[in-house]
Amino acid sequence: MEKILNYINGELVEPAGKQYFENYEPATGKPYSYVPDSDERDVEKAYQAAKAAFPEWSKMNKEKRFAILMRVSELIEERLEFLAQAESRDNGKPLKLAKTVDIPRAATNFRFYATAILHFASESHSMEDFAINYTLREPIGVAGCISPWNLPLYLFSWKIAPALAAGNTVVAKPSEITPMTAYLLSEICIEAGMPKGVLNIVHGYGHKVGNAIVEHDDIPVISFTGGTVTGAEIARKAGPKFKKLSLELGGKNPNIIFEDCDFESALKTTVYSSFANQGQICLCGSRIFIQSSIYEKFRDAFVEKVKKLKVGNPKDETSNLGAVVSKQHMEKVLSYIRLAEEEGGKILTGGQRVMMEGELANGWYIAPTVIEGLPFTCRTNQEEIFGPVVTLTPFDTEEEVLAMANSTKYGLSSTVWTENLKRAHRVAAQLHTGIVWINCWLVRDLRTPFGGVKNSGMGREGGFEALRFFTEPKNVCVKL
Numbered sequence: 001m002e003k004i005l006n007y008i009n010g011e012l013v014e015p016a017g018k019q020y021f022e023n024y025e026p027a028t029g030k031p032y033s034y035v036p037d038s039d040e041r042d043v044e045k046a047y048q049a050a051k052a053a054f055p056e057w058s059k060m061n062k063e064k065r066f067a068i069l070m071r072v073s074e075l076i077e078e079r080l081e082f083l084a085q086a087e088s089r090d091n092g093k094p095l096k097l098a099k100t101v102d103i104p105r106a107a108t109n110f111r112f113y114a115t116a117i118l119h120f121a122s123e124s125h126s127m128e129d130f131a132i133n134y135t136l137r138e139p140i141g142v143a144g145c146i147s148p149w150n151l152p153l154y155l156f157s158w159k160i161a162p163a164l165a166a167g168n169t170v171v172a173k174p175s176e177i178t179p180m181t182a183y184l185l186s187e188i189c190i191e192a193g194m195p196k197g198v199l200n201i202v203h204g205y206g207h208k209v210g211n212a213i214v215e216h217d218d219i220p221v222i223s224f225t226g227g228t229v230t231g232a233e234i235a236r237k238a239g240p241k242f243k244k245l246s247l248e249l250g251g252k253n254p255n256i257i258f259e260d261c262d263f264e265s266a267l268k269t270t271v272y273s274s275f276a277n278q279g280q281i282c283l284c285g286s287r288i289f290i291q292s293s294i295y296e297k298f299r300d301a302f303v304e305k306v307k308k309l310k311v312g313n314p315k316d317e318t319s320n321l322g323a324v325v326s327k328q329h330m331e332k333v334l335s336y337i338r339l340a341e342e343e344g345g346k347i348l349t350g351g352q353r354v355m356m357e358g359e360l361a362n363g364w365y366i367a368p369t370v371i372e373g374l375p376f377t378c379r380t381n382q383e384e385i386f387g388p389v390v391t392l393t394p395f396d397t398e399e400e401v402l403a404m405a406n407s408t409k410y411g412l413s414s415t416v417w418t419e420n421l422k423r424a425h426r427v428a429a430q431l432h433t434g435i436v437w438i439n440c441w442l443v444r445d446l447r448t449p450f451g452g453v454k455n456s457g458m459g460r461e462g463g464f465e466a467l468r469f470f471t472e473p474k475n476v477c478v479k480l
């Protein structure tokens with residue numbers, strides 16, 4: 001089996017302890033590669049390399065940084081097919097999704113921030129003829145970037161690209177469950193001529209490598225995407241060290257369907273927003289609220305469409321859903337389906353593991369599951385499941401649906417379906433989420449602020465927000 005290696009100081013290296021653990025292929029449930037079981041010694045080595053690289057990288061002409069990051073983007077595009085296959089194998093997601101979303105988006109992330117840094121400007125405040133202030137935006141130092149398993153290279157690059165573009169050097173940790181494309185990215189960085197030590201990738205467990213990054217006294221800025229519980233632990237540790245912190249956490253997103261919606265469009269997109277990537281996108285709409293007058297019509301049409309979705313081999317272009325990411329995650333999702341039944345929910349379709357044949361017999365597949373009849377306050381409707389499970393709930397009025405939509409501790413995104421322009425704006429303004437989509441889902445302009453409120457995190461990624469996060473403002477006041 002192939003051994004993944006750490007990328008430290010421009011080289012692919014073994015972990016200090018020479019220990020590895022197995023990396024599983026969700027489609028087959030079998031191990032297929034080894035992941036370095038790195039620890040704080042590897043993080044320290046990576047930090048020292050990043051520290052040594054910082055002076056030159058941070059002072060480098062922006063055009064040069066731009067050229068290196070653009071080269072990374074081009075190489076990702078050139079290897080799209082290969083990287084997509086690797087991502088699909090590592091994560092269980094349909095190859096088609098990796099080819100059309102994950103890998104193209106990773107290339108775009110590098111391209112976007114390579115160019116963004118050329119346009120990034122800072123403010124100046126004039127005090128008439130008394131004084132003038134100008135603000136310098138300087139890179140901070142060594143940045144720690146920690147990312148999850150659901151969109152592995154996509155979310156990894158979403159952090160690394162702005163951190164590097166802004167002139168920081170980086171110590172990064174991908175999820176240990178899906179490390180393969182981050183490893184392949186290290187090969188690309190070497191080829192793209194990334195100076196040694198600028199980006200360092202340390203593989204391993206969150207409680208060892210992730211924790212060592214968060215606890216490191218000299219890593220002053222941490223960008224984290226992952227679960228809310230982990231985010232809270234990171235905040236507890238980073239707080240007393242006064243680290244700059246960006247947290248993109250969990251969600252329990254409402255999808256609100258008014259009777260005056262474009263029915264077909266709402267129906268089609270809701271199937272996608274419910275089950276894309278096996279429901280393992282932080283932006284998936286897992287609570288579907290349908291206005292009572294169209295509840296039955298929408299429910300029946302939705303269930304009919306969901307029944308036609310094919311759960312299958314991720315490599316097969318006709319599969320709509322592949323495998324979920326791990327056995328442990330599959331068990332968690334299935335336990336939530338049992339909980340929904342205990343709470344009085346009626347399963348309209350799905351509700352169980354899908355057993356495959358042949359080499360996929362031990363893979364981790366779950367049928368897309370639709371549940372109705374649950375109160376909006378129950379655990380199934382309040383806790384993040386992060387799998388192919390949605391609930392349907394009828395509502396009568398705007399006030400009622402807003403109260404239900406805003407009732408969870410999360411506030412990442414929401415979707416609203418209505419052809420009534422005034423209602424769309426009115427409802428959008430009252431939803432407690434960082435992102436609202438009206439009559440669409442997952443439409444992303446990378447210049448817009450991305451992130452959640454409440455327990456869905458703090459800070460925003462995207463556009464110049466990320467460049468502001470990865471720089472420290474310094475005001476200079478000159479008396480005239």
Ligand code: NDP
Nearest residue numbers: 148149174175176205206210211226227230248249250282
């Ligand atoms: P986790 O919080 O379990 O892990 C995220 C990353 O943090 C992993 O690399 C993990 O390593 C690492 N980690 C775990 N424990 C620690 C620790 N104590 N200190 C430092 N790092 C640690 O999340 P998942 O990987 O399970 O991802 C799913 C979650 O991510 C969902 O809640 C989802 O909603 C959220 N998410 C949020 C997004 C957003 O933009 N708001 C986007 C995508 C996902 P290891 O894998 O080794 O545990």
